[in-house]
Amino acid sequence: MTDAGFQRVALIGLGLIGSSLSHAIRRRGLARSIAGHAQSAKTRDTALRIGIVDSAHATAAEAARGADLVVLCTPIGVCGTLAQEMAPVLSAGAIVTDVGSVKGAIVREVGPHLPRGVHFIPGHPIAGTEHSGPESGFAELFDGRWCILTPPAGTDAGALGRLTAFWEACGSNVEIMDADHHDLVLAITSHVPHLIAYNIVNTARHLERVTDSEVIKFSAGGFRDFTRIAASDPVMWRDVFLNNKEAVLEMLGRFSEDLTALQRAIRFGEGETLHKLFVEARATRRGIIQAGQDTAAPDFGRRPPPKPSGP
């Protein structure tokens, strides 16, 4: 166990993030033991079989008993109830955190249930794939990605330092942010992108003049890129939209306003307007690659890179 580590980590929820956290913890020896909770017996059995937990528990309270770090890795909608269940058994000095994509709602739903002496520090690793379940995790998921922590006013500096060191040891860069600002930032960088991805897949499925088979066959023209994030966990995403309503509606309003302007530019054949906007978009892509947040390989590296061609 390193300085970034804990005695007993409880992972409440063993999906993509919970299982990846386990692998990241094992990779660097960040816990003496990992206790896990999952609602389904099948998931608990799988988790034990593949070794991502040392013990698997049918209730969150059993898993959290005696833990010095408790990480809620479930859809947002059940976090409040789980916190309530765990509250009586939480150790004084334990850190309770989460990984949810919305932070304001977590502060409101989880915070009030936790006893004094427990350090509550909401968190959000900006990492994921479209796969779900206990077998989808891998240790490298958080490498080079940002993890945002949103400590409420008055958070213990020592606890914040320990949680920061933990995430850094899992491979992340840590950023501290206000919960409401987090929710606004994520609305544009994650929630609205997922919503419009779900939406265009839905639109494509219900056309009368283009068949589903044509949509699938000819999806390499761009559409398939959207289907990846539209394949993410439906319950998790339902809860995101139900719990970050205001920020999502604000960003969606801006998106629709801009789309209407683009639509008008197309209708009236304003080539220069379109061209200028398309040129600007390239700069954002370059920025993301320079910041190490995406690969520069063509097509996300889906295909082998071009072979060098000699003269």
Add this chain to the structure above:
Amino acid sequence: MTDAGFQRVALIGLGLIGSSLSHAIRRRGLARSIAGHAQSAKTRDTALRIGIVDSAHATAAEAARGADLVVLCTPIGVCGTLAQEMAPVLSAGAIVTDVGSVKGAIVREVGPHLPRGVHFIPGHPIAGTEHSGPESGFAELFDGRWCILTPPAGTDAGALGRLTAFWEACGSNVEIMDADHHDLVLAITSHVPHLIAYNIVNTARHLERVTDSEVIKFSAGGFRDFTRIAASDPVMWRDVFLNNKEAVLEMLGRFSEDLTALQRAIRFGEGETLHKLFVEARATRRGIIQAGQDTAAPDFGRRPPPKPSGP
């Protein structure tokens, strides 16, 4: 040279598609020689240096002279003018095709310029990356992808057969389709996806309450997926939208209608509506993977696959 091959192929335009075609032609020996035209002297020099053309010409007519296959690989907006320039030198029996993402406009702009005895068969390989220029091409670009041909009524069956065999030898599956239907299908599978990708990048750049730096840092939540296709060639895409206006506006209307309904479901907290829609979207992703049109690897394979973990 195989049966799918030609004596002299003229590639008019040496960007991603033109250069990839050259590599695909070389891979299977589909031409005795490749003549290329690019507007810029720098591109012509590069093309000669890396060996994607045997001769580089400052005008399309010089490149097309004596060719039995001429492939227009330029943005759609200049195809009409180029056809007009080449018309006097085209050989009887030559096939003229293109690779543009809009077919109705190509039929209208190119067709009338071509002399009798020349076979005009518009085409569109559904393949690409976000990279541009003569050095971005690679032989595998068309492997397993669909190429749509839209032969006008009365097209010579022999010429259509030769062009079909050529694309198959380049690695593609070939589908024959009416030009107007092509434009409708591509509007939903390619053009609208690109437009909304450009649009969300634009929206994100002009927010007052979220900085550009935050958008870039936290883009791994989904936003970065959109920036890839928004980094595609701006001139090419301007021309797509100017030349497929009706179909794009029709599909955009459907997209916006559906998005408004989703927005309303979020506003009124209709979790079941959201969940149902998100579940359905997964089926489309599965279909695309089963059809071989995308990778099943998490995150498009951007990261190494999870290492097997023992018990």
